[in-house]
Amino acid sequence: MKPPPAAWRDRLVRSFRWHAWSFVALNLGLTAISAVLGWPWWALWPMLATGIVFGVHYMLFKAFTVDERWVEERTRELTIKSYDRRHIESIRERRRRSDT
Numbered sequence: 156m157k158p159p160p161a162a163w164r165d166r167l168v169r170s171f172r173w174h175a176w177s178f179v180a181l182n183l184g185l186t187a188i189s190a191v192l193g194w195p196w197w198a199l200w201p202m203l204a205t206g207i208v209f210g211v212h213y214m215l216f217k218a219f220t221v222d223e224r225w226v227e228e229r230t231r232e233l234t235i236k237s238y239d240r241r242h243i244e245s246i247r248e249r250r251r252r253s254d255t
Contacts, residue, residue, distance in 0.1 A: 164219050171216040178209045 182205065185198035234243050 167212070167215055168219055171212060174209060174212050178205055181205060 182198070182202050185201055189196060189198040230243075230247070234240065
């Protein structure tokens with residue numbers, strides 16, 4: 156499968172913050188309207204639909220923003236939190252061997 160065009164990827168990454176804020180604002184607004192009017196939870200269905208779309212956008216955003224710096228930071232964080240340092244060190248050593 157060929158990767159998406161760079162322009163499409165860049166637009167997806169840039170629009171994520173706007174999408175997150177609009178997701179929160181829309182769902183808070185629908186919940187407030189539902190609470191004020193006293194109707195049953197009709198706002199659940201739009202929340203579910205927008206949540207699925209937002210979840211897909213989040214997955215794509217994370218897939219396109221992972222880079223070597225993120226990997227190193229995450230590895231360092233897991234190493235610090237790890238109770239089994241020998242296991243982490245063996246993984247690191249195998250990675251070093253496979254890179255050479």
